[in-house]
Amino acid sequence: MPPALSAEEIRLANTRYHDVAACHYDAKWGIDFGDLGLDQVTAKVRKALGRAPGHYPRSLEIGSGTGYFTLNLLRAGLVGEATCSDISPGMLDALQANARRLGLTVYTEPANAERLPFADNSFDLVLGHAVLHHIPDLERAFGEFERVLAPGGTVLFAGEPSRYGDRLANVPKRFATAVAPLWRRAIGANPADGMDASAPDAALEAVVDVHAFAPAELLRAARRAGFEQVHVRGEELLANWFGWTNRTLEATAAPEQVPWAWRLYAYRGYLLLQELDRRLLESRLPAAVFYNLMLTARKPA
Numbered sequence: 001m002p003p004a005l006s007a008e009e010i011r012l013a014n015t016r017y018h019d020v021a022a023c024h025y026d027a028k029w030g031i032d033f034g035d036l037g038l039d040q041v042t043a044k045v046r047k048a049l050g051r052a053p054g055h056y057p058r059s060l061e062i063g064s065g066t067g068y069f070t071l072n073l074l075r076a077g078l079v080g081e082a083t084c085s086d087i088s089p090g091m092l093d094a095l096q097a098n099a100r101r102l103g104l105t106v107y108t109e110p111a112n113a114e115r116l117p118f119a120d121n122s123f124d125l126v127l128g129h130a131v132l133h134h135i136p137d138l139e140r141a142f143g144e145f146e147r148v149l150a151p152g153g154t155v156l157f158a159g160e161p162s163r164y165g166d167r168l169a170n171v172p173k174r175f176a177t178a179v180a181p182l183w184r185r186a187i188g189a190n191p192a193d194g195m196d197a198s199a200p201d202a203a204l205e206a207v208v209d210v211h212a213f214a215p216a217e218l219l220r221a222a223r224r225a226g227f228e229q230v231h232v233r234g235e236e237l238l239a240n241w242f243g244w245t246n247r248t249l250e251a252t253a254a255p256e257q258v259p260w261a262w263r264l265y266a267y268r269g270y271l272l273l274q275e276l277d278r279r280l281l282e283s284r285l286p287a288a289v290f291y292n293l294m295l296t297a298r299k300p301a
């Protein structure tokens with residue numbers, strides 16, 4: 001067993017890993033600033049905050065990466081003045097390049113979520129997507145979210161891995177790894193090169209994800225920081241199983257040899273199953289079985 005890393009080493013690993021990942025992050029994860037990205041992000045916000053989620057004059061995104069959430073929320077007109085922070089300056093450079101291309105204005109500030117360089121009560125919405133699981137001291141970070149939010153302000157985090165959902169997702173990953181040689185033969189693709197030049201330091205990958213959550217842990221962290229109306233819900237089950245199967249298969253093949261028809265099938269299938277999850281499963285099954293968790297809460301007025 002490798003020795004456990006200190007919180008400071010985890011923060012440094014996150015900075016380095018994401019600085020390296022920044023230049024190809026959007027391509028790798030299909031981050032989109034067109035209609036698809038707009039629909040995906042606004043659908044998540046509506047799921048979390050209701051069909052009429054309101055307008056937030058001053059927003060702060062934590063671990064904003066290349067701007068997936070904030071830039072799409074600006075485009076949707078759901079936020080006014082947007083600030084984005086991230087521990088990785090490389091991610092914020094990529095975000096500013098995306099903002100320039102889209103003609104959007106956003107303030108960026110490199111920051112560790114556990115020590116935010118913003119005044120008390122200065123935002124109406126504090127949000128994040130796929131970031132809480134990287135933060136060593138969650139209690140301190142929630143304390144900071146509460147401090148910088150104005151009274152009555154809203155906190156929204158989405159895309160956090162659920163512990164049980166993460167374990168369940170190993171089933172399609174293992175299945176895909178086992179059938180990958182057959183699949184490659186069927187589509188006529190060669191195995192991927194062992195060395196992917198665009199992959200950031202692979203050894204860091206296992207280090208940067210420090211949590212997968214039980215819903216109750218997120219509830220507790222938010223309540224301890226003084227938030228009220230705390231809700232945690234789960235999203236994406238079938239869509240994630242389907243997505244992980246395809247992603248695992250695709251990772252084993254030379255990318256230029258994966259046929260366009262396959263990519264279309266993977267993309268359309270994912271959207272279809274996402275809709276099925278939303279309509280049929282998300283209101284009926286416990287949050288813990290889903291792959292992603294979503295947290296919303298309010299700072300007392």
Ligand SMILES: C[S@@+](CC[C@H](N)C(=O)[O-])C[C@H]1O[C@@H](n2cnc3c(N)ncnc32)[C@H](O)[C@@H]1O
Binds near residue numbers: 014015087091136
């Ligand atoms: C998985 S990425 C998600 C990026 C973006 N929110 C998205 O959904 O595309 C996680 C982001 O959190 C940032 N991060 C990791 N640890 C952090 C910390 N302690 N404080 C602030 N940001 C952090 C990383 O640099 C990275 O940009």
